[in-house]
Amino acid sequence: MENKLKENTVETNLTKKLINEFQAYQSKLNGDASGSLNHLRTDAMSVFEKLGFPVKKMEEWKYTNLSPVMNHDFEFSSDLSVSGITRADINKYIFSDGNVNRLVFINGIYSRELSSVISNNEKIFIGSISDSMKNYKEIFEKHYSKYADYKNRSLAALNTAFSPEGAFIYLKKNTELDTPVHILNISDSKIKSVFSQPRNLIVIEEGSKIYIAEDYYSAGDNFCFTNMVTEIFCGKNSHTEHYKIQNEDERSFHVGMTQIHQEQDSHYSNTTISWGGSIIRNDLNSVFDGTNTESHFFGLYLLSGKQHVDNHTLADHKMPNCYSNELYKGIIGDNATGVFNGKIMVREDAQKTNAYQSNGNILLSDDATIYSKPQLEIFADDVKCSHGATSGQLNQDEMFYIKSRGIGDKDAKSLLLKAFASDVIDSIKIDEFKNIIEEKMDLKLKNLLK
Amino acid sequence: MKTMLTIKNLKAKIETSEGDKQILKGINLTVNPGETHAIMGPNGSGKSTLASVLTGREGYDVTEGEVIYDGKDLLELDPEERAREGIFLAFQYPIEIPGVSNVNFLKTAINEIRKSKGQEPMSSVEFLKMMKEKAKLVNIDPEMLSRYVNVGFSGGEKKRNEIFQLAMLEPKLSILDETDSGLDIDALKIVAGGVNKLKSKNNAFIVITHYQRLLNYIVPDFVHVMYDGKIVRSGGKELALELEENGYDFINELKVNAEV
Numbered sequence: 001m002e003n004k005l006k007e008n009t010v011e012t013n014l015t016k017k018l019i020n021e022f023q024a025y026q027s028k029l030n031g032d033a034s035g036s037l038n039h040l041r042t043d044a045m046s047v048f049e050k051l052g053f054p055v056k057k058m059e060e061w062k063y064t065n066l067s068p069v070m071n072h073d074f075e076f077s078s079d080l081s082v083s084g085i086t087r088a089d090i091n092k093y094i095f096s097d098g099n100v101n102r103l104v105f106i107n108g109i110y111s112r113e114l115s116s117v118i119s120n121n122e123k124i125f126i127g128s129i130s131d132s133m134k135n136y137k138e139i140f141e142k143h144y145s146k147y148a149d150y151k152n153r154s155l156a157a158l159n160t161a162f163s164p165e166g167a168f169i170y171l172k173k174n175t176e177l178d179t180p181v182h183i184l185n186i187s188d189s190k191i192k193s194v195f196s197q198p199r200n201l202i203v204i205e206e207g208s209k210i211y212i213a214e215d216y217y218s219a220g221d222n223f224c225f226t227n228m229v230t231e232i233f234c235g236k237n238s239h240t241e242h243y244k245i246q247n248e249d250e251r252s253f254h255v256g257m258t259q260i261h262q263e264q265d266s267h268y269s270n271t272t273i274s275w276g277g278s279i280i281r282n283d284l285n286s287v288f289d290g291t292n293t294e295s296h297f298f299g300l301y302l303l304s305g306k307q308h309v310d311n312h313t314l315a316d317h318k319m320p321n322c323y324s325n326e327l328y329k330g331i332i333g334d335n336a337t338g339v340f341n342g343k344i345m346v347r348e349d350a351q352k353t354n355a356y357q358s359n360g361n362i363l364l365s366d367d368a369t370i371y372s373k374p375q376l377e378i379f380a381d382d383v384k385c386s387h388g389a390t391s392g393q394l395n396q397d398e399m400f401y402i403k404s405r406g407i408g409d410k411d412a413k414s415l416l417l418k419a420f421a422s423d424v425i426d427s428i429k430i431d432e433f434k435n436i437i438e439e440k441m442d443l444k445l446k447n448l449l450k
Numbered sequence: 451m452k453t454m455l456t457i458k459n460l461k462a463k464i465e466t467s468e469g470d471k472q473i474l475k476g477i478n479l480t481v482n483p484g485e486t487h488a489i490m491g492p493n494g495s496g497k498s499t500l501a502s503v504l505t506g507r508e509g510y511d512v513t514e515g516e517v518i519y520d521g522k523d524l525l526e527l528d529p530e531e532r533a534r535e536g537i538f539l540a541f542q543y544p545i546e547i548p549g550v551s552n553v554n555f556l557k558t559a560i561n562e563i564r565k566s567k568g569q570e571p572m573s574s575v576e577f578l579k580m581m582k583e584k585a586k587l588v589n590i591d592p593e594m595l596s597r598y599v600n601v602g603f604s605g606g607e608k609k610r611n612e613i614f615q616l617a618m619l620e621p622k623l624s625i626l627d628e629t630d631s632g633l634d635i636d637a638l639k640i641v642a643g644g645v646n647k648l649k650s651k652n653n654a655f656i657v658i659t660h661y662q663r664l665l666n667y668i669v670p671d672f673v674h675v676m677y678d679g680k681i682v683r684s685g686g687k688e689l690a691l692e693l694e695e696n697g698y699d700f701i702n703e704l705k706v707n708a709e710v
Contacts, residue, residue, distance in 0.1 A: 396508065397545050398545050398547055400507050400508065400529060400545075401541065401544070401545035401547070402547070402555070403506075403528070403529040403530040403533070404505055404506075404507075404529050404530075404532075404533055404538075404539050404541075405530075405533055405538075405555070405556075405559040405615065405619065406530055406533035406534045406559045406560075406562045406563040406566070406619065407530055407533075407558055407559050407562050408528075408530045408562060409528070409530070411558065411562065412530075415547075415550055415554075415555070415558065416547070416549075416550070418549070418550075419547060419548060419549025419550045419598075420549060421549075422549040423549070
């Protein structure tokens, strides 16, 4: 298998540069890192060297071509520890002044000055992975890189090779944190094109509850390439609300893997919204490792110009009596392309599984494209699974009805598109954050319908 | 008195899979402020097509004639422009719009109309007050207004919601397209009562109906009978009663005469 993949890979300048960079990175770390971590990095790098960047020949990458990314000369974030991003700059990215825990990462590097954490106590840690080492090394080692498999995934391997740098969030048993956590990632390409690899680890122990908003932005006129990995451990009967919003500009590339591990009776809900960026690929995978777990995947991609957004999801039912529900919606205009690949895996032991999936798309132009692929693999016999995919234009009867009340063409379209997206937007449970999302959606629609 | 609407020799066709089909074959009609006109006729005579052409629905091709509304060439205007000029259509089959609340929908509509007249948007307080008042007119539970437009509404509720929207938008010329269809007598009375309260010397109504029943409650000044894309008879309110008694039999006579 790996040999076959090897044949498919293309040696790019970026690959070569990364290999060199890795050697430099290793030597810089010196005695910093523990032996096991170093071993992990070296192993991950060898996987990446073997697999290289994914290419379109691979089934999982059939519709997404990363080669435009390879044309840019990226600077590695470790060389750009000084950033020009100021507190005034981040004001336009924040959603609440007071009641929020904010972690700011510039080019994947933690900015202590710009971050503000208010909830930390003996049961709660919100901070960077490096800051967590003092008191939470054991927790870190127990969970880090245990869920995001890099052996067959070159991008996750690449991230693992250069990690860990990113957010570490830990809620001890029976801790309900109502104050949301905002992970603000900014790619700063003011000086040069940048390549950053954020790595987040979130551990929510038994009976705990959290709200996390993971936000991505870009600043500067050069190019940005983000390769992120977030691992989330959802302990027994825990409750996690997780949002990932991609607001980067048209000179940004973003590939990412969000890997969820769910224990018995846990509840996890994810909302992924993509409206920025040039080429985006998201992998969202949840593994149900306990009975009676519940998982919700919501997604919205709102695309214009030549944007390309690829969402791959996996609900991996390993245990009985679990529930997963997925709703992804796309609004695609101009020459943009959306890809949706939703996989439901129901393994032999996963009897009484309920797994649902739906993907709806509205195409606003003749040149807009959607590739929608539901994938059900079912090995248990007593299950309820369904999937549905639609794509179409705006309903003309609805358009006429709205216009006949005095509402103009653009506003009528905007009203209907917002209505179409509303069940995804409504899945966001942090009110202040949701308000900002709605404002952004208005703005994006205005540009799209001009 | 200034004429509100003049329809002259209006002909229109639709495209079908079997080629173009001429539906309106020369309609003439004049409506003045303060008047209520009933348009009756058998199914397929072109009543709803007339409503569609007057409000600018896509898919109809006007081949001849003109429509002057308030001194303007109505057929040159987009549907939303017609609405802003004061034309309102109560739909025969009101559309459900999941995700859009009645409140949001009407607020957007009212403010768009105000904007077109150079007026400031209506304040929320003012809007809510108006909504409460108008909801009473057609017996609408204010709770319904926070729900999505027509979603989960019964047939009667949808029709009442049409008249409620009419009340909110305060149009000059209202076209009611088979508003009575599917209504029981109580609902019909509510709807007609609402319309009667909204009548004034400055506005006008065109009431399209298949049955005379509605006209017992919304009393017309003029009754027109449409058949095969034309108005074949016009008269006062007594014409509706005559039709109620004798049906559309006279049309068969017209047909015979035409054949001879």
